Amino acid sequence: MKLKGYHIFFTIFLCTASAFAQLDSIQQLPEVMLTDSKLVHFSKGFKLEKLGDSLIERNATSLTETLRYNSNIYFKENSFGMVSSPSFRGTNAAQTAVIWNGININSVFTGQTDFNVISPLNYEEIAIRSGGGGVQYGSGAVGGSIHLNNTYSFKKIHSTKVGLLYGSFATLGGTASTTQTWGDHYLNVGVDFISSDNDYEYVGKNQKNTHGEFLRFSAKINEARKLKRGVATWNSEYSYNNRNFSGSLNTVGKDGYNDIATRNLWQIQQEMGVFKMKISAAHLFEQFKYFPDSDKPLYDKGRANTFISGLQTEVLLSKKFRINSKIEYTYVTAQGSNVGENHRKTLAAVLLFNHKISRDFSYGLNLRKEFLNGFDNPWLFSADAKWDVSKSYSLRVNGSKNYRIPTFNDLYWYGGGNSNLQPETSYQVELGQEITFGNLKTDIAAYYISSEDLIKWVPISGSVWEPINIQETRNYGIEATLGYFIKLGPQHSLDFSANYSYTKAEDLEKKKQLIYVPFQKAGGTVAYDFRKLSIYAQGLFNGEAYTTTDNSSSVAGYTVFNFGASVALPFEPNLTVGGRLKNAFNTYYENVAYRPMPSRNIQIFLNLKI
């Protein structure tokens, strides 16, 4: 935790500096552009949910919390703030791709993203794209993908935000960002940090969460410049996490984890009539240090550099046919204490096609093939269609073949790594319908995913384990979301949202539900606004999940509630103060067996917009 002081100081410095920056604000919504435009154009027959600022801010401690309360995704979180991995539609943690401005940022070593090391406040938009996205986003987009997007605009914007947070368990957070445009320039700079002793009580157990301290710091720069026929953009992000790993009900935590990531993306877009061309280059860096004993200087380490260059062309013919082709070359070089030094080259060719037959009906066909990486690369495809049957009813359907390539740990781990592994493959179909009655919006989706050659570590002999392409699974389920907004007179409004999912994820050999995939999950939020006052109540039900592959033991289901209120000060409307009461009824619950989650706790915050 040595760097903690330095990071806090840096944040405070930037908060102060940005607060004294440009003060003339503008309230109108500027026209914004996504760095990853294909997310919108080539996902029409897919379920795409966007989380707005107010939703994110309610659950901004970590990306885990943001998505746990506001989506159907289940998270297996090893105690609050510790390693957190998703299960999207019952798929495994490496089958959810995290896409930062169009680039897959899952770890080279584990194939996963730890959702607790990402700040949800660093992005203008967080989108959840359900279903297979392998063609667009490559390996790992099986259950779905989470999109962390930064946007840009050349409208007049001078906006600065500063937020401070203080909460139970010595939780301290700060965020500051400023967005400025001038002439042909767009610039967005921000920092964000949170730290916590995280020493909550295990409700009713007379025990505390010890050795669970965490610190997360991130900084971002997003820049765009208008060119003669296009635009040049640069997105940059740095994140630093330092955590001790807490123990469980019957173990004492000793280990620690420290990770750093940097991400940079440069893109130049040019438009020539109906043609658009985009040249991009990206660099991703990840480094982790795992300390078996956090008090000792001994650690295992891994670091990886990923270089990506791509050329994308898009043409829109007769305003109906949109064709996008992309060639992308990726070079990964990684070294780690347990995997040695290894490299991987991949050349990917992608063809995306969308045809808008009429205002109400469009369909898409997409293809991807990879080369050079040494695997038997399958052709990946997806097809989707969307039909707006009437103003209040629309249907969507999609089907796809997706895959996940083995990670460096799977391939090269000392004592087990299997260099003969092949990608996992999966097929899926989804049928969805959106129904709108006035202010009531619902979305109901049913899906089926069949996966084979799933990589599983199995004991080969004695103490040696080896990953092999062995497991077959079948996932199916339904998801429902509901949103309702009503204005109760000129000064009152009520906003209601809820989601429910039923997930069956079955190991076909054992005929059992996969571990840590609850059958049921539901969540809901009611928010009430009156003038400058806003209050909300939020509930989450997480069903029982099995913890053993024979389904002989499980972690119990739970229901937790959070409440919050905020008010914009009458004398200074740009200043909002508020508080949140989390786990309001002090419920004992575990997310992972024997690892209790926090007791009742509070957070107070202050947000300033200039």
Add this chain to the structure above:
Amino acid sequence: MKMMNKVFFLAITALFFVSCSNDDDSQPEYVPAAFEKGILVTNEGPFGNGSGNITFISEDYSTVTQNIYRTVNGTELGNIVQSMGFQDDNAYIVVNNSNKIMIANRYSFEAVDSIKTGINNPRYFMGTDGNRGYVTNWGDPNDNGDDFVAVVDLRNNTIAATIPVAFGPERMVTYNNKIYVAHQGGYGQNNLISVISGTNLENTITVGDVPNSMVVKGSSLFVLCGGNPSYTGNETAGSLVEIDLANGQVLNTYTFGTTEHPTNLTMDGNSFFYSLDGNVYKLNSSSISLPGNDIIAGFFYTMVAKDGLLYATDADDFASRGSLKIYDLSTNQQIQDFQVGIVPGGVYFNE
């Protein structure tokens, strides 16, 4: 009929759990010395997120009781029940990840005491006459310099002395008041046997790489060494090493093929048994010539040969309940198969 008995017993046990969890005031009733004659299986439990436990199977195979320590005491053992040792009427249950030794009466499993200080990453317990017990400790598995053997004063169950040893101390056997500690090597590999007398490290004997199991036959100690696995970049063959217990000298070394890494040496009568590449091999202990005869197919996590039977555990995928399989060594046929707990790592007997 046997099946019915089992079902009935499980039903009773289940009822019993419900009743004791609903009523905290009444102590669970149990038959004293309920576990007097039979097989005890320690189940490590899921790593990190659960508790290990102990399964009891009666001598006549008619009853199987899961989770006996919790049934009797109402509390769980802790994370990773690594092994169990005995002295007099006590069982010393080594709970590795929770860093403690739980002591219970070996026949009733009523809790007696526990040891929670003075040990660090404990692995095995060996009791001796004279009120001394020995516990091997890895310390930090990534630190090769902090491994030790703790000497327990069995009268008050405290650590009376600490003997620093080479890294990765694991299983122990005792002969003639001396303790022989195999240094399997923790997360790495080692090739030593430490000889402890009282509270002193008397000698170290170099054997093959990764000594994983030992038996005493007559005045010889047979040490089965797995050899370095291939991923170390320095793969070495497994070996069976015979040590003269009178003087600590290596008498014979029998070598396996370079890529053969045997485990689980156990002895019954005049035969040795070991596991290798999914088979159980039998070896005449009086005239050793490798390899032995493969008699039973199966990947076993641990196995013990006793009185003409082989007790072998199958940990399946290490994330679901495993099983104890019993083979008749005269026919090499499986005669029993019991479901036990998660990752069954030790087989012991009350008789």
